[in-house]
Each structure stands twice: as structure tokens, then as C-alpha cells.
Amino acid sequence: MHILFLSDNFPPEVNAPASRTFEHCREWVRAGHRVTVITCAPNFPKGRVYDGYRNRLWQSETMDGIRVIRVWSYITANEGFVKRILDYQSFMLSATIAGLFVRGVDVVIGTSPQFFTACAAWAVAAGKRVPFVFELRDLWPESIEAVGAMRKGAVIRMLEKLELFLYRRATLIVAVTRAFRDKLASRGIARTKIEVVTNGVDMSRFRPRPKDPELVRRMGLEGRFVAGYVGTHGLAHHLETILDAAEAMRARPGGEAFHFILLGDGARKQALKEDAARRGLSNVSFVDSVSKDEVARYWSLLDVSIIHLRKTELFTTVIPSKLFECMGMGLPVLHGVAGESADIVRSEDAGIVFEPENTAQLIEALERLQRDRALLDRYRASCLEAARRYDRSALAADMLRHVEGAAAHEAGSRRASAR
Known part of the structure; x- marks a missing residue:
């Protein structure tokens, strides 16, 4: 054919x-x-x-x-x-x-x-x-x-x-x-x-790997608990929620242990960078889009992946494709999307679901996973198991x-x- x-x-x-x-x-x-x-x-x-x-x-x-x-x-x-x-x-x-x-x-x-x-x-x-x-x-x-x-x-x-x-x-x-x-x-x-x-997920490309030591050194991530968003920085994604979490973290006990990476490009990228600079968010790193061969290196830096979409009824019907890449990498997910995709995260035990645009819930989930390494390991194992089904x-x-x-x-x- x-x-x-x-x-x-x-x-x-x-x-x-x-x-x-x-x-x-x-x-x-x-x-x-x-x-x-x-x-x-x-x-x-x-x-x-x-x-x-x-x-x-x-x-x-x-x-x-x-x-x-x-x-x-x-x-x-x-x-x-x-x-x-x-x-x-x-x-x-x-x-x-x-x-x-x-x-x-x-x-x-x-x-x-x-x-x-x-x-x-x-x-x-x-x-x-x-x-x-x-x-x-x-x-x-x-x-x-x-x-x-x-x-x-x-x-x-x-x-x-x-x-x-x-x-x-x-x-x-x-x-x-x-x-x-x-x-x-x-x-x-x-x-x-x-x-x-x-x-x-392309299982030949996205699979567990240790943190890339050269990138860890270059980005100053030694000893940090790294949460990251990888994908389009568009109107639909409302990534200001992640910036809000990064800002709030700085004032919390132990907040200096957290670092946020936003990798990708899109219509809101420049505005987000300017917003982060205005707030003085030294705990946020922006990375431009990289090739498919390079993106897995950056995924490896993350302890948890953040997936987020604007809070609207329409987005309860979508399943962000990066969810499956996270599974392939064995990366627990903090999932700020309601609906069908949230059901997958829960049923596959792949991470924690939080309400879209709810900064407090995102922070609570971050601190929980940073504190509870046994839970983090459980989610990692569940992600790898689920990846085979996708x-x-x-x-x-x-x-x-x-x-x-x-x-x-x-x-x-x-x-x-x-x-």
C-alpha cells in the first residue's frame, strides 16, 4: 500500500x-x-x-x-x-x-x-x-x-x-x-x-539514563531537586504557574534545594523570560529547543516532570504527548491537566495530579516527592511499567x-x- x-x-x-x-x-x-x-x-x-x-x-x-x-x-x-x-x-x-x-x-x-x-x-x-x-x-x-x-x-x-x-x-x-x-x-x-x-513513546529513544554530568555542572544543578517542563511555551500552557511556584519556593524553608528548568520555544517564551527576570528568579533556567538527539540529555536532569495546561474545560479532553515520554524516561509526573490524561496518571501510578493553575498544590507535590524518596522510586518504577503499554x-x-x-x-x- x-x-x-x-x-x-x-x-x-x-x-x-x-x-x-x-x-x-x-x-x-x-x-x-x-x-x-x-x-x-x-x-x-x-x-x-x-x-x-x-x-x-x-x-x-x-x-x-x-x-x-x-x-x-x-x-x-x-x-x-x-x-x-x-x-x-x-x-x-x-x-x-x-x-x-x-x-x-x-x-x-x-x-x-x-x-x-x-x-x-x-x-x-x-x-x-x-x-x-x-x-x-x-x-x-x-x-x-x-x-x-x-x-x-x-x-x-x-x-x-x-x-x-x-x-x-x-x-x-x-x-x-x-x-x-x-x-x-x-x-x-x-x-x-x-x-x-x-x-x-519511542522506546528506542526515551529510556532511563543517569543525570548528564556535563549538563549538571554547566547548569549548576549539583545537589538540587530539579523539576522541569519540556515542550511548547504557548498560550495554552500557562507556564506562569511554574514561575509562581519558583518564586514562592524561595521564601519556604528548604526552598533553595529546588530548581526549575523550562525547555522549548513558543509564543510566550520571551514574555516568560522577561517575567522571570523581573522577579529575579535565579532558581529558573530557560533552555531553547534542542534536537531530538539532545532532548533526552535534558530530560535526564529532571527528578520530576511538570505537565501543565490552562484551566479550561476543553483541555480535559486532551492527553499531552510528553506524558508518555516521561514514562519512557522513568520520570514521575506532576500533572496539572484535568480529565482523561489525569485518569491515566492515576491509573498508571505515574505521579501526582494537581489542579491546573493551582500553585499551592504544585508546591505541595514538589515538596512531598523531594521529601519521600520511596514514593519517588515507586512512581519511577510505575512509569517504566506503563511505558510498555504505550x-x-x-x-x-x-x-x-x-x-x-x-x-x-x-x-x-x-x-x-x-x-
């Missing part, structure tokens, strides 16, 4: 959509399938093209057996709603045109979070008369409203109509959470065509089975209608 996958994020970018797409496609190639990915020049999140690439109309390379076609798009930093929409729409147009020139395709997959990429996948699939699979990673445009980037109005209503159009036209929808499936079903989308394949290779095989089933079903339906 020849799978055409459209995604505007792909390695060497290191965000969650890029990692999931690459790791799934790599496994499908290993299973004997032909995979072509259409993406853009790597530039996320700073809006600057990575070294070794150019923003051309068309360029092609091969990565782990995957044919990767990079097309031109309007490139901008991950900030500013209007510019980002132009970015998404330009990729949609370029990807649609490029996709029509890829031959012998059996199925087309388009991934979110934003769904202009899925629009391109639908158009290409319709032009080729092959199944369209929508990989649903986010409830967009609902998430735009949730972070306050846009108020309900004519534009949001138009995007919601487009969203429902894509759900209805998809042969198969692969959602990353059960809550997404339930949400779509409540809006009239047939539950029978929605499958759930959660995010997971192995990316197994999840990729699960998604492939659903895609093959959808392709076979649609082919059968077309043969029947042709008689």
Missing part, C-alpha cells in the same frame, strides 16, 4: 505532531509499505528555516525509507493569529498541488492540530478517488477560543462548518483521545468510523490496521457501486 501523509510539522522539527508522524511512518515503512510525506521547510516554532534547508517550491529527500517532499509555505513564528492562518493556508495550497503529482497513492492521511492540512488531504484524496483519513490531534477551532486567541463570531462559525465537513467526508477519523471520539459522536459523526490511537511501534501498527481496514472497505464499496 502507498500511503500519502500530509503534515506541516516533520523532523528535524521536534514537536509532538512531527514526532508522531515520523515515528508512525517509519514503522509503516518497516512493515513493507510505501510512504510519502508532504510537509514544508522545517521552521517551527521560531519561523526560521533550519540550516541545510530552503523554502523552495519543491524539494525531496528520504528519511528512514520515507519519501519526504517539502513544499513552499509562508513562514512565520508561532505567534500572531493572522500570520499563522496565512502560514496554514499557504501550506494547504502548496500541499494540495504537490499531492496531485504523487502517483500510485492508495490512501491519503491529513493530520491536525489545525485542519487546513486536513483540507488539503481531503482535496487530494477526492482528486485521486482514494480514502481520506483525518488524524485528529486537537479540537480546532474550539481550542482557539479556549486560549482566548479569538472570540466566537462569524469566522469561528465558518471554521466550525469546515470542521464538520471534514469529519463527514473522512472515511476514517483517528482520534488521539477517547474524549475526542465522544465529542465528535455527540455532534452527529458516526462513532463507527472513529478509532482511537493515543500518543505514545510503545509507539505497537500504536503505529494499530493505526496501520485501521487505515488498511478503511481502504479495503472503501474499495469494496466502490466495486459494489460500479456493478
Whole structure:
């Protein structure tokens, strides 16, 4: 089978959509399938093209057996709603045109979070008369409203109509959470065509390792209990909660033993750095995004990982992908996200759940784990045990089975209608 996958994020970018797409496609190639990915020049999140690439109309390379076609798009930093929409729409147009020139395709997959990429996948699939699979990673445009980037109005209503159009036209929808499936079903989308394949962890890359001694020395972390956030610094994440905890820690007995690391980039990164400098937070270190090969070194510095999202009803439906990377690293989690992902943390005994934006609860959890090493070790062991249930290779095989089933079903339906 020849799978055409459209995604505007792909390695060497290191965000969650890029990692999931690459790791799934790599496994499908290993299973004997032909995979072509259409993406853009790597530039996320700073809006600057990575070294070794150019923003051309068309360029092609091969990565782990995957044919990767990079097309031109309007490139901008991950900030500013209007510019980002132009970015998404330009990729949609370029990807649609490029996709029509890829031959012998059996199925087309388009991934979110934003769904202009899925629009391109639908158009290409319709032009080729092959199944369209929508990989649903986010409830967009609902998430735009949730972070306050846009108020309900004519534009949001138009995007919601487009969203429902894509759900209805998809042969198969692969959602990353059960809550997404339930949400779509409540809006009239047939539950029978929605499958759930959660995010997971590449066990070959994320595994327990001792603290990197060179980084410990360079960052002055000797003897510190290190808590860290690794990921996008965006509107949705409300990382001010971590800064509030760092500030409050300085005034508490024994607070000097704690240090906080925030690794990544995003629309709020500069504002967070300025806020920390204003407060004089010497117990907070900011680290820019690093390559996938380097990120595990920084994960190793942490005693606990903090996962956090803004307190809003929408985010009770999401499962942050970094949760599974923490499991793979054997890193206990302080989980400031309510809903389905919090249920996973509790059921897997992977850490402590605290209320989003509740600084006092975060501090209490930090002090508890720093004080109770037996509990910390228990969570570490539980994380490693749980990681095996979210192995990316197994999840990729699960998604492939659903895609093959959808392709076979649609082919059968077309043969029947042709008689």
C-alpha cells in the first residue's frame, strides 16, 4: 500500500505532531509499505528555516525509507493569529498541488492540530478517488477560543462548518483521545468510523539514563531537586504557574534545594523570560529547543516532570504527548491537566495530579516527592511499567490496521457501486 501523509510539522522539527508522524511512518515503512510525506521547510516554532534547508517550491529527500517532499509555505513564528492562518493556508495550497503529482497513492492521511492540512488531504484524496483519513490531534477551532486567541463570531462559525465537513467526508477519523471520539459522536459523526490511537513513546529513544554530568555542572544543578517542563511555551500552557511556584519556593524553608528548568520555544517564551527576570528568579533556567538527539540529555536532569495546561474545560479532553515520554524516561509526573490524561496518571501510578493553575498544590507535590524518596522510586518504577503499554511501534501498527481496514472497505464499496 502507498500511503500519502500530509503534515506541516516533520523532523528535524521536534514537536509532538512531527514526532508522531515520523515515528508512525517509519514503522509503516518497516512493515513493507510505501510512504510519502508532504510537509514544508522545517521552521517551527521560531519561523526560521533550519540550516541545510530552503523554502523552495519543491524539494525531496528520504528519511528512514520515507519519501519526504517539502513544499513552499509562508513562514512565520508561532505567534500572531493572522500570520499563522496565512502560514496554514499557504501550506494547504502548496500541499494540495504537490499531492496531485504523487502517483500510485492508495490512501491519503491529513493530520491536525489545525485542519487546513486536513483540507488539503481531503482535496487530494477526492482528486485521486482514494480514502481520506483525518488524524485528529486537537479540537480546532474550539481550542482557539479556549486560549482566548479569538472570540466566537462569524469566522469561528465558518471554521466550525469546515470542521464538520471534514469529519463527514473522512472515511476514517483517528482520534488521539477517547474524549475526542465522544465529542465528535455527540455532534452527529458516526462513532463507527472513529478509532482511537493515543500518543505514545519511542522506546528506542526515551529510556532511563543517569543525570548528564556535563549538563549538571554547566547548569549548576549539583545537589538540587530539579523539576522541569519540556515542550511548547504557548498560550495554552500557562507556564506562569511554574514561575509562581519558583518564586514562592524561595521564601519556604528548604526552598533553595529546588530548581526549575523550562525547555522549548513558543509564543510566550520571551514574555516568560522577561517575567522571570523581573522577579529575579535565579532558581529558573530557560533552555531553547534542542534536537531530538539532545532532548533526552535534558530530560535526564529532571527528578520530576511538570505537565501543565490552562484551566479550561476543553483541555480535559486532551492527553499531552510528553506524558508518555516521561514514562519512557522513568520520570514521575506532576500533572496539572484535568480529565482523561489525569485518569491515566492515576491509573498508571505515574505521579501526582494537581489542579491546573493551582500553585499551592504544585508546591505541595514538589515538596512531598523531594521529601519521600520511596514514593519517588515507586512512581519511577510505575512509569517504566506503563511505558510498555504505550510503545509507539505497537500504536503505529494499530493505526496501520485501521487505515488498511478503511481502504479495503472503501474499495469494496466502490466495486459494489460500479456493478
